[in-house]
Amino acid sequence: MIPRTVYNEDHEQFRDTVRKFLENEAAPHHAQWEKDGQVDRALWNKAGDMGFLCPQVPEAYGGLELDFGYNAIIDEEISRLGLTGIGWGLHSDIAVPYIVNYGSEEQKQKYLPKCISGELVTAIAMTEPGAGSDLQGVRSTAIKQGDHYVLNGSKTFITNGQHADLVVVVAKTNPEEGASGVSLLLVEADSPGFKKGTNLEKIGMKAQDTSELFFDDVKVPVENLLGAEGQGFVYLMQELPQERLSVAVNAIANAEAALGWTIDYVRERKAFGKPIAAFQNTQFKLAELDSELTALRVFVDRCLELHYDRKLDVSTAAKAKYLSTDFQCKLLDECVQLHGGFGYMWEYPIARAWADARVQRIYAGTNEIMKLIISRELLKE
Numbered sequence: 001m002i003p004r005t006v007y008n009e010d011h012e013q014f015r016d017t018v019r020k021f022l023e024n025e026a027a028p029h030h031a032q033w034e035k036d037g038q039v040d041r042a043l044w045n046k047a048g049d050m051g052f053l054c055p056q057v058p059e060a061y062g063g064l065e066l067d068f069g070y071n072a073i074i075d076e077e078i079s080r081l082g083l084t085g086i087g088w089g090l091h092s093d094i095a096v097p098y099i100v101n102y103g104s105e106e107q108k109q110k111y112l113p114k115c116i117s118g119e120l121v122t123a124i125a126m127t128e129p130g131a132g133s134d135l136q137g138v139r140s141t142a143i144k145q146g147d148h149y150v151l152n153g154s155k156t157f158i159t160n161g162q163h164a165d166l167v168v169v170v171a172k173t174n175p176e177e178g179a180s181g182v183s184l185l186l187v188e189a190d191s192p193g194f195k196k197g198t199n200l201e202k203i204g205m206k207a208q209d210t211s212e213l214f215f216d217d218v219k220v221p222v223e224n225l226l227g228a229e230g231q232g233f234v235y236l237m238q239e240l241p242q243e244r245l246s247v248a249v250n251a252i253a254n255a256e257a258a259l260g261w262t263i264d265y266v267r268e269r270k271a272f273g274k275p276i277a278a279f280q281n282t283q284f285k286l287a288e289l290d291s292e293l294t295a296l297r298v299f300v301d302r303c304l305e306l307h308y309d310r311k312l313d314v315s316t317a318a319k320a321k322y323l324s325t326d327f328q329c330k331l332l333d334e335c336v337q338l339h340g341g342f343g344y345m346w347e348y349p350i351a352r353a354w355a356d357a358r359v360q361r362i363y364a365g366t367n368e369i370m371k372l373i374i375s376r377e378l379l380k381e
């Protein structure tokens with residue numbers, strides 16, 4: 001076991017609080033939330049009361065102004081318990097940082113305190129039915145007319161889509177342009193013309209609300225433009241490393257937990273008169289998985305350290321996302337195998353984790369797109 005040095009004592013105390021909260025307030029209800037297709041909205045407010053939302057936000061806006069390690073600890077504890085319905089990571093690690101980093105003073109004052117308290121749930125709407133990997137191809141438009149933009153278009157697969165009160169929307173303010181025509185807008189969910197589609201039925205992460213969003217002549221005040229017009233793509237590129245690191249952190253924490261569940265299982269379960277753990281195949285599989293896990297844990301922790309110092313580059317974040325999620329899926333598949341038929345039963349955490357993990361290789365940029373980013377960097381003249 002290689003000791004982790006990425007967290008200090010304060011981080012670990014925070015972890016205990018998060019863990020207890022999740023064990024008491026979320027884990028017992030998660031199976032029901034899977035049936036409901038979303039977590040109880042009140043969980044967000046409880047998390048806000050506990051200081052679990054947006055720990056990085058500056059004190060000036062009511063935040064705790066902590067380092068990203070606190071976000072990572074929350075991500076790890078959620079993943080460790082397989083509570084994939086909880087969309088705090090999307091809120092704290094991905095959507096809200098756009099307001100912190102590019103928002104006007106007025107936007108920060110207006111929205112950040114409510115994002116911290118859980119009064120506002122955020123989402124980020126990039127993907128459209130016709131444009132996912134190729135974000136420059138988004139068709140949603142936000143055309144300036146006097147003191148507002150008129151937003152039209154539709155988005156899909158949006159995490160927190162049902163609960164969202166505030167959405168960072170990627171749209172073209174100049175439809176003639178590619179990347180340089182893209183802007184980000186803060187859109188309030190109760191704006192006339194903004195409709196949420198049905199909660200999409202997924203093969204995993206069943207307690208996570210994931211939706212289509214529709215914009216029909218939605219008037220977005222010009223004050224709700226995030227940052228500068230035409231800079232949306234640049235902002236996305238700047239923020240995506242944190243999103244990808246967050247996914248990598250989740251992947252490794254979940255893989256670690258799943259390996260633990262499997263070790264417990266193979267010790268208990270017997271075949272041919274002995275525990276499954278007594279077979280050399282089991283021992284070798286566990287040894288292989290644990291070895292790779294150790295290497296990836298060290299790599300992802302190093303990425304976290306780099307990120308504390310704002311030195312995590314786009315290509316390294318892409319490597320972390322791709323390697324950790326590919327590995328997570330591989331590990332879960334092997335662990336399901338070691339569980340035999342029980343591993344295929346929804347009541348077993350390993351089965352849920354296997355289904356939940358599959359999307360990790362798809363969202364936050366597919367792993368193929370990660371390889372494009374890495375190879376581009378390698379082949380750069």
Ligand SMILES: Cc1cc2nc3c(=O)[nH]c(=O)nc-3n(C[C@H](O)[C@H](O)[C@H](O)COP(=O)(O)OP(=O)(O)OC[C@H]3O[C@@H](n4cnc5c(N)ncnc54)[C@H](O)[C@@H]3O)c2cc1C
Pocket residue numbers: 090123124125126127130131132133134156157158159160202205210359362363364365366367368369372
């Ligand atoms: C559960 C879930 C939650 C999500 N949450 C959000 C969210 O909150 N906000 C949001 O905006 N989006 C979200 N997404 C969308 C997600 O980011 C996209 O699905 C993802 O980026 C891929 O886009 P796509 O589905 O259009 O696939 P496509 O882009 O159509 O890709 C299809 C396949 O082609 C491959 N491919 C595409 N281009 C290339 C290329 N140049 N070279 C090689 N291979 C390529 C891809 O890797 C993939 O294998 C979510 C998706 C899911 C399933």
